[in-house]
Amino acid sequence: MSKVKAEYIWMDGHEPTQKLRSKTKVIDGSLSSLNDLPIWSFDGSSTNQAAGDNSDCMLQPISYVSDPIRGGDDVLVMCEVMNADGSFHSTNTRAHLREVDKKFKDQESWFGIEQEYTLFQGRVPLGWPEGGYPAPQGPFYCGVGADEVYGRDIVEEHLELCLDAGLEISGINAEVMPGQWEYQVGPLGPLDVADQLWISRWLLYRIAEDYGVSATLHPKPVKGDWNGAGAHTNFSTKSMRNDGGLKVIESACESLGKKHDKHIAVYGAHNEERLTGLHETCSIQDFRYGVSDRGASIRIPMATANDGKGYLEDRRPSANMDPYKVCSILIETTCG
16 A cells, blocks of 8 residues: 655744644555545644643644655645644634635735745854855845855755745745845735745755755844845735725725734734834834835835736735734735
8 A cells, every 4th residue: 555644734832933843644545635634633742832731732734735855645734733622722823814714705815925034054144254244235135146145056946846846936036135035925815825835934944954054034133234034925805906906005005004013913023123114124113105115014016006906015024924814914904
């Protein structure tokens, strides 16, 4: 009988930012649907999700893709964490997004998320001199050449793995700070984009292992005059994409401004270190929106303004944000 290796992936209870965990289950036979993947228990006391005297938590498979590292019929399985009695665990943020998506299904929300990250070798960003600094920011964004770009082999392999897994990756680029990169996921519906972002993060961490490099999503990995790392979230509803959509987008921006603090609260830990009003950010204390303004909280792309319809870019989420939370609150604030 054939065997399938299924890598069960979930988010733990680490605070203030949840971390990814995974373990492998060997399954007899082939997989034809999600129903072939059983619920599986794990030790929640080791992931900050349960007490030691009542430690069992459950992994409920909710989607899977081909495992591009192991190959063959092996799969990567995104899971929701459940309590032993089958109820949703308090760390399960996907459950709320599922309810939000169901409630506002007629809005047909689309998301595209720009995931920035920084590669580190030991205590310094990849390519930086030990105990020193590279040349000031300027030539590194979308750069080319060994003196300006570091880690391209990892980035290219990560892109191929994501595509082989069937993820909707739409691009990659070197970022403003040396050793910092970005890839984009989407456009997709809220559950799909969030599931795929988590799986793509897992693939990034996993492949970086092979190079002895770590990838961090910290929003300000290097203090001082260096760009932080964000997860700019591009968002639209059906009415925003239709004729006259610019008015809907402007109305949505007004609604987002009224709930700025509520959004910041779920847009990622340590975001105040990044949102300073410098380095292409708006201050965390302020809210403003504008056309083609990368120093605004919300950027309305030039093409959207010219066409009179399209999407908005929320520039506030940090690189370590939870996409389940970000998608949920964007829909709730603009569609509610």
